[in-house]
Amino acid sequence: MTTMSLAKALNAGLRRAMEDDDKVVIMGEDVGRLGGVFRITDGLQKDFGDDRVIDTPLAESGIVGTAVGLAMRGYRPVVEIQFDGFVYPAYDQIVCQVAKLHYRSRGRVRIPMVIRIPFGGGIGAVEHHSESPEAQFVHTPGLKVVACSNPADAYAMIQQAIHADDPVIFLEPKRLYHAAKADVDEAALSESPAPLWQSRVVRSGSDATLVAYGPTVSTCLDAATVAAEEGRSLEVIDLRTLSPLDLVPVHESVRRTGRLVVVHEAHVTLGLGAEIAARVTEECFHSLEAPVLRVGGFDTPYPPARIEEAFLPDLDRVLDAVDRTFGF
Amino acid sequence: MSDPVFGPAPERAPDPELVQLLTPEGERVHHPGFDVDFTPDELRGFYRDMTLVRRLDVEATALQRHGELGLWAQLLGQEAAQIGAGRALAPQDFVFPTYREHGVAWCRGVDPVRLLSLFRGVDQGSWDPAEHNFALYTIVIGAQTLHATGYAMGVQRDGLVGTGDPDRDMAVVAHFGDGASSQGDVNEAFVFAASYNAPVVFFCQNNQWAISEPFERQSRIPLYRRAHGFGFPGVRVDGNDVLATYAVMKAALQRAREGQGPILIEAYTYRMGAHTTTDDPTRYRLSEDLEHWKLKDPIARLEVYLRRNGMADEAFTADVAAEADALGERMRRECHALPDPSPHDLWDLVHAEKTAELAAQQAEYDAHAASFEEALS
Numbered sequence: 001m002t003t004m005s006l007a008k009a010l011n012a013g014l015r016r017a018m019e020d021d022d023k024v025v026i027m028g029e030d031v032g033r034l035g036g037v038f039r040i041t042d043g044l045q046k047d048f049g050d051d052r053v054i055d056t057p058l059a060e061s062g063i064v065g066t067a068v069g070l071a072m073r074g075y076r077p078v079v080e081i082q083f084d085g086f087v088y089p090a091y092d093q094i095v096c097q098v099a100k101l102h103y104r105s106r107g108r109v110r111i112p113m114v115i116r117i118p119f120g121g122g123i124g125a126v127e128h129h130s131e132s133p134e135a136q137f138v139h140t141p142g143l144k145v146v147a148c149s150n151p152a153d154a155y156a157m158i159q160q161a162i163h164a165d166d167p168v169i170f171l172e173p174k175r176l177y178h179a180a181k182a183d184v185d186e187a188a189l190s191e192s193p194a195p196l197w198q199s200r201v202v203r204s205g206s207d208a209t210l211v212a213y214g215p216t217v218s219t220c221l222d223a224a225t226v227a228a229e230e231g232r233s234l235e236v237i238d239l240r241t242l243s244p245l246d247l248v249p250v251h252e253s254v255r256r257t258g259r260l261v262v263v264h265e266a267h268v269t270l271g272l273g274a275e276i277a278a279r280v281t282e283e284c285f286h287s288l289e290a291p292v293l294r295v296g297g298f299d300t301p302y303p304p305a306r307i308e309e310a311f312l313p314d315l316d317r318v319l320d321a322v323d324r325t326f327g328f
Numbered sequence: 329m330s331d332p333v334f335g336p337a338p339e340r341a342p343d344p345e346l347v348q349l350l351t352p353e354g355e356r357v358h359h360p361g362f363d364v365d366f367t368p369d370e371l372r373g374f375y376r377d378m379t380l381v382r383r384l385d386v387e388a389t390a391l392q393r394h395g396e397l398g399l400w401a402q403l404l405g406q407e408a409a410q411i412g413a414g415r416a417l418a419p420q421d422f423v424f425p426t427y428r429e430h431g432v433a434w435c436r437g438v439d440p441v442r443l444l445s446l447f448r449g450v451d452q453g454s455w456d457p458a459e460h461n462f463a464l465y466t467i468v469i470g471a472q473t474l475h476a477t478g479y480a481m482g483v484q485r486d487g488l489v490g491t492g493d494p495d496r497d498m499a500v501v502a503h504f505g506d507g508a509s510s511q512g513d514v515n516e517a518f519v520f521a522a523s524y525n526a527p528v529v530f531f532c533q534n535n536q537w538a539i540s541e542p543f544e545r546q547s548r549i550p551l552y553r554r555a556h557g558f559g560f561p562g563v564r565v566d567g568n569d570v571l572a573t574y575a576v577m578k579a580a581l582q583r584a585r586e587g588q589g590p591i592l593i594e595a596y597t598y599r600m601g602a603h604t605t606t607d608d609p610t611r612y613r614l615s616e617d618l619e620h621w622k623l624k625d626p627i628a629r630l631e632v633y634l635r636r637n638g639m640a641d642e643a644f645t646a647d648v649a650a651e652a653d654a655l656g657e658r659m660r661r662e663c664h665a666l667p668d669p670s671p672h673d674l675w676d677l678v679h680a681e682k683t684a685e686l687a688a689q690q691a692e693y694d695a696h697a698a699s700f701e702e703a704l705s
């Protein structure tokens with residue numbers, strides 16, 4: 001059992017994956033000598049060499065495009081995109097090539113690539129450093145998309161994603177990289193981790209359900225703590241996997257609580273919340289006591305740091321939405 | 329050993345000639361292709377500009393350390409490249425900067441406090457590009473080089489190239505870094521500019537580093553030589569020599585205004601500071617490297633030249649120092665006083681014509697905020 005931050009857990013998971021399979025290579029801007037701007041790949045180039053931990057030229061389309069070629073040659077590239085807002089130069093390669101090669105080749109070509117993206121806001125950054133682009137990838141058939149929210153999951157999920165034979169967009173809540181450390185039992189997680197494609201109830205409750213992933217899981221857990229003091233019992237579900245979606249625990253929960261609030265930092269319009277609301281309405285229509293509500297970033301560009309608090313879903317906005325589900 | 333068919337590998341080609349008019353020791357030298365006669369006032373002006381933007385940079389870095397700015401991208405060491413490039417402009421020329429062109433912003437009359445507001449997180453660029461002929465800072469690496477090229481295509485279509493009227497003919501400048509030279513956008517900008525013979529000057533400050541990655545990761549040949557492959561000329565200038573940078577930029581802008589098309593200038597310089605205030609360069613570069621470049625300091629060499637030739641005395645440098653102190657004091661004061669943005673900016677700034685949907689979101693937010701104020705009062 002080791003106590004570690006989410007950043008350190010990712011680092012440990014990457015190291016483990018590289019030890020287990022020498023086809024795993026890491027690519028990205030500043031990932032080598034510097035260890036990445038967030039130090040997620042710290043020390044890996046020193047230990048595995050610069051053939052396996054590759055500092056690339058400054059070109060995201062180039063990084064993902066060459067990673068496709070490496071994957072076709074039998075490697076398992078783990079690509080780091082420095083910040084969420086810089087994935088777009090690679091968007092064409094991701095949507096038209098990474099996502100479609102398996103389909104186009106009738107399954108003869110596999111792209112076991114992981115694209116790691118630090119995502120979300122709340123770090124006081126300048127433009128393009130705080131975005132939540134997940135829906136754009138969930139909307140792209142051929143990609144799988146996951147988001148971790150805590151150190152133990154980060155450690156296991158990064159290895160599972162690397163092990164998967166399909167391309168995975170791996171979202172890391174950058175605001176939590178160096179937040180509270182937690183115990184990570186590396187031995188246990190290596191032997192029997194929870195399956196990657198499953199969501200999980202992280203706090204049980206009976207009055208209403210909160211669904212979140214990545215950075216908003218901790219916001220929802222805080223909201224549940226506050227609500228409990230006011231006598232309201234909230235169940236919190238960490239989705240973990242965004243594509244495919246695992247809504248079994250959500251349906252099960254909503255059938256008991258009758259109320260659901262989905263919380264993400266991404267813009268509300270056509271965000272994950274929209275899809276979840278539609279599916280839950282289809283599956284649990286007769287159990288619902290109120291419409292499914294969404295709390296998310298407004299339909300505006302991510303604002304300058306001094307007003308990001310107004311943009312981000314916080315405790316108050318989550319609790320306010322919970323209140324509203326009781327008003328119906 | 330040279331390949332009999334293809335010739336020597338490019339990296340073995342002889343070192344490129346660097347256009348230089350003032351040596352690191354402060355000695356005035358001449359160049360057959362690029363030379364300008366500078367008046368003592370012009371030379372003193374360069375010294376003043378460089379000293380003030382260095383202070384601007386030091387002050388902003390200190391403000392970040394004190395928590396007043398979220399981030400700052402330092403220009404330390406690149407003053408000559410930026411002042412040379414900025415002062416060579418004609419008023420009608422238009423500039424597309426990266427996020428580090430504080431010296432060029434200075435030359436374009438953008439108040440330093442406006443740069444602070446961006447890095448403080450108050451706004452994302454508060455000057456009017458049309459007022460200063462200076463576009464907003466662009467953080468997405470390389471994107472602005474295409475904008476510059478398109479802008480230049482517009483200038484062409486407006487008939488403002490090659491008329492022979494020095495007050496009308498216009499050139500456009502695209503700033504970018506050595507790291508950016510790897511981006512698709514930058515290479516596409518080269519292709520478009522060449523294809524349409526657009527009046528754009530590509531000005532690359534090769535400061536040797538893209539965060540932690542050394543120049544060799546981006547290119548195995550000197551950057552200015554890439555231009556030839558795209559079909560236009562390239563030149564490497566000593567970017568720590570304000571006279572040479574000015575002279576080369578002046579000639580390139582004139583060439584573009586006359587309708588002779590794009591050109592690439594590689595200003596060879598060095599990022600003396602960290603990439604930004606969140607970066608720690610001791611993790612990836614040697615301090616000897618930095619010491620070596622300190623000897624090439626752009627301001628020190630000009631000061632030596634001015635003093636040795638009786639163009640500057642104690643009184644002059646003391647005046648500039650006092651002006652720098654006053655600038656620093658004003659920046660601190662006005663930075664503290666910058667008002668926080670209104671949450672209404674979120675919705676008000678999205679479209680030219682606000683949609684009903686956004687207006688409804690805004691109203692909902694207002695009601696929510698008001699309910700909290702009520703609860704508090």
Ligand SMILES: Cc1ncc(C[n+]2csc(CCOP(=O)(O)OP(=O)(O)O)c2C)c(N)n1
Nearest residue numbers: 086428467468469505506507508537538539
């Ligand atoms: C598309 C994109 N990818 C990555 C980044 C992150 N980033 C910011 S600056 C930088 C290095 C830029 O180096 P260079 O072009 O040499 O300019 P310099 O910062 O040295 O002035 C990187 C990788 C970015 N801003 N945009």
